Amino acid sequence: MRMLLILIALAIIVAVARHLWLQPRRKDPRRRQLSGKMAQCSHCGMYIPEQEALRDGDRCYCSQEHLDAGRGGE
Ligand SMILES: [Zn+2]
Structure with missing residues (x-):
């Protein structure tokens, strides 16, 4: 049972980290292009x-x- 909770917590952490990681990445190349x-x-x-x-x-x-x-x- 404890293992399951740890896995769920990990899945949430990974999902949040991915979300935060992908957001600035998506904006960056566009911003660089626009500022050109x-x-x-x-x-x-x-x-x-x-x-x-x-x-x-x-x-x-x-x-x-x-x-x-x-x-x-x-
Ligand atoms: Zn104008």
């Missing part, structure tokens, strides 16, 4: 990761609103 190239929003000047930037020709925007504002403002 930055684009500046042509409307507000905010810097955003190039992959998340909305492109309109050679201009970049941080959001759909700013893309629309940038287009309409000219």
Whole structure:
């Protein structure tokens, strides 16, 4: 009986450890990629990761609103 409790406790510890171990790993490569190239929003000047930037020709925007504002403002 005691052995069973130890096994259950171990299984829980392994599950929690795996969960904690996998979370930062999943985020890391993405963060590194995103921090590589930055684009500046042509409307507000905010810097955003190039992959998340909305492109309109050679201009970049941080959001759909700013893309629309940038287009309409000219
Ligand atoms: Zn913006």
